[in-house]
């Protein structure tokens with residue numbers, strides 16, 4: 001009887017893509033982005049540099065994420081909230097921080113004032129030559145599981161850009177005034193670009209486009225209980241093998257009057273998704289992308305999803321210079337909504353723009369993350385650059401970079417989300433996760 005039962009169950013637990021997971025990839029079009037306008041509802045208040053406070057004095061932090069329950073709510077472990085952030089000592093040049101990033105953590109009882117816990121991983125245990133963004137969840141039994149990007153290869157002599165998705169688990173130990181992680185599992189690579197749905201490093205080659213297979217975000221679909229990782233990717237294939245499609249651009253009416261500048265083809269950012277096929281979340285099947293931005297944008301970073309009022313809200317962050325030429329869009333948080341996780345997305349606010357940096361401080365914040373309570377966190381990037389292109393200047397002038405880089409948590413923002421629209425309601429204190 002037992003054999004019979006497992007034979008019946010086997011196909012259910014081992015399937016990767018089932019009928020209901022037929023993905024209808026959304027094309028974020030040049031037409032969508034052309035609908036964009038900055039206004040009071042989507043433009044963040046200017047950050048005043050003189051009022052900023054660092055949560056740690058000897059290091060920079062940037063991409064930050066909270067420890068979450070599987071349902072996306074911020075977790076509280078024995079009274080502590082915990083956040084994770086990419087970090088380097090602050091004698092590293094801001095523009096070079098990605099080359100040596102490691103994940104640090106902070107804990108807090110009030111979700112506002114944070115105490116540093118130091119590096120999350122023990123020396124040499126994490127994969128990659130450095131670690132980039134990810135997400136962290138707490139299991140029912142109290143175990144921490146972290147998903148992160150293993151960038152480069154351990155021990156490499158030349159900086160490599162391979163990006164693979166890794167995981168590890170640990171026990172969370174708390175005292176009255178401390179949080180530590182113990183009994184770490186071995187770190188494992190769980191996802192790599194396949195070259196069919198997602199561009200590999202090799203397929204990217206030395207073209208002016210970037211390659212990404214990073215920033216895993218855990219999501220459990222409340223409608224089905226199924227578990228996924230979302231991640232930042234690029235549409236698969238070598239540049240010469242990817243073909244033009246009208247649907248990348250927009251409607252026939254729009255296309256008639258729209259010039260597509262040469263070079264747009266190299267822009268191929270995507271939002272990837274993979275489905276968990278075991279309970280310990282160490283096995284995943286790659287699915288086709290939820291969204292692609294061919295001819296539109298090259299870097300859709302740190303994707304995440306929240307569910308509100310039966311709708312799925314998909315968010316990404318991107319830089320203004322990652323939009324293909326001919327498109328004018330600010331550094332910001334962009335979002336899409338749908339009744340289904342697997343397709344039918346529509347850009348929020350017509351264009352996708354949810355939060356823009358103000359024009360007088362265009363790089364002030366980055367890496368926004370929308371939490372399930374509508375609080376949006378981010379970090380202070382480059383402030384008060386007086387119309388200068390910080391990415392060009394940074395290369396030549398380290399002093400300028402150091403002077404203008406924040407490297408700390410930004411004032412949080414509260415947004416409202418209703419159907420296909422969002423509004424910035426007000427600013428909150430720096431590092432405010434409530």
Ligand code: FRU
Pocket residue numbers: 062063086097098101132133134149214215232301302366367
């Ligand atoms: C966004 C980002 C992430 C990446 C990290 C690397 O700020 O580019 O996509 O994980 O920074 O430092």
